[in-house]
Amino acid sequence: MDLLVDRHQGAVYRLALAILGDGDRAADATQESFIKAYRSLGDFRGDAAFGTWLLAIVRNEARAMARRDSRRRTSPLDRAAGISAGENDPVERIARGRTAERARELLARLPEKQRMAVRLRIDEGLSFREVGEVIGSSEGAARVNYHHGVRRLRELWTEKGDSE
Amino acid sequence: MRTDECARILPVLPEWLRGEMEEAEARSVEAHVAACADCGAGAELLRALAGTREEPPPGLAERIKDALRAEEKGGDPVPGTRWEWSAVVPRVAAVGAVLLLAATVLLLPGGWEGGGEAERVELALESGSEVWLSDDGFVAGAPLLGDLSEEELVAVLEEMEP
Numbered sequence A: 001m002d003l004l005v006d007r008h009q010g011a012v013y014r015l016a017l018a019i020l021g022d023g024d025r026a027a028d029a030t031q032e033s034f035i036k037a038y039r040s041l042g043d044f045r046g047d048a049a050f051g052t053w054l055l056a057i058v059r060n061e062a063r064a065m066a067r068r069d070s071r072r073r074t075s076p077l078d079r080a081a082g083i084s085a086g087e088n089d090p091v092e093r094i095a096r097g098r099t100a101e102r103a104r105e106l107l108a109r110l111p112e113k114q115r116m117a118v119r120l121r122i123d124e125g126l127s128f129r130e131v132g133e134v135i136g137s138s139e140g141a142a143r144v145n146y147h148h149g150v151r152r153l154r155e156l157w158t159e160k161g162d163s164e
Numbered sequence B: 001m002r003t004d005e006c007a008r009i010l011p012v013l014p015e016w017l018r019g020e021m022e023e024a025e026a027r028s029v030e031a032h033v034a035a036c037a038d039c040g041a042g043a044e045l046l047r048a049l050a051g052t053r054e055e056p057p058p059g060l061a062e063r064i065k066d067a068l069r070a071e072e073k074g075g076d077p078v079p080g081t082r083w084e085w086s087a088v089v090p091r092v093a094a095v096g097a098v099l100l101l102a103a104t105v106l107l108l109p110g111g112w113e114g115g116g117e118a119e120r121v122e123l124a125l126e127s128g129s130e131v132w133l134s135d136d137g138f139v140a141g142a143p144l145l146g147d148l149s150e151e152e153l154v155a156v157l158e159e160m161e162p
Helices: A002-020 A023-039 A050-072 A090-096 A098-107 A112-123 A128-135 A139-160 B004-018 B023-035 B037-050 B060-073 B082-107 B142-146 B150-160
Strands: B131-134 B137-140
Touching: A002 A023, A002 A050, A002 A112, A002 B060, A023 A050, A023 B060, A050 A112, A050 A128, A098 A112, A098 A139, A098 B037, A112 A128, A112 A139, A112 B004, A112 B037, A128 A139, A139 B004, A139 B037, B004 B023, B004 B037, B023 B037
Parallel strands: none
Antiparallel strands: B131 B137
């Protein structure tokens, strides 16, 4: 499993982050997802790539974690403005640029499936069919989620006048 | 401006931004993005988002590998999984209590009516309820069952069976 961890931990972590909006929780969800995948290897039928199967596991794990979090405190989306593990580092924030920060903040406002579809297309380069497998929808629905997500981002961007 | 061309371009913007596109197709996308404000804004946003691609925190891979090795050995509990046990234990305890109750009542010397040799021990519990002690252990709820006839108790036990 070591090789699989090295190969897939980034994508698994980023999807968990897109759902949970918190670096520490995303790391927990990533670890838990690998353990669940290990326990469920016998259920892996090979009709999807291992990577998308693993991403579907972390999607479920992160959603369950978000539900538990929301019962304990505020919605994970309320905490999604600063996302990365180094979010409090002012040097890093400046280096990333205002535009990138703003785009990420706007993305955090989208519905979960739109957020995942955009992130999986941009970060992991998944096809719409693969995105559908991960978010639990058809290829067409994945395409629609991506499309609506980008359009909504544009609208939010324009509303705030931050498109400079 | 929203056209059929926009509908064709928007889905492939990620591939265009990553440079994973045939040259002629890339030129076509580039020309459209330069001319269309909507698609230009979309491309700018997606490029900005691509710049926020996160990497896992240092040490996460090793942490996961350690957890998997522990899982492989089948022993050590893995941090982050305890909540599952906290959800399961109360249910197991409840089922165990019912089984203990049923088994103890049936095995009481002199039958379930139980006065027999069972020794009643009243404990001062916070709830004020009573706990009955038989030779086999504690029997919670025994006073209630004690009011039932043998036929009624059999009916209750039959209802408890899955």
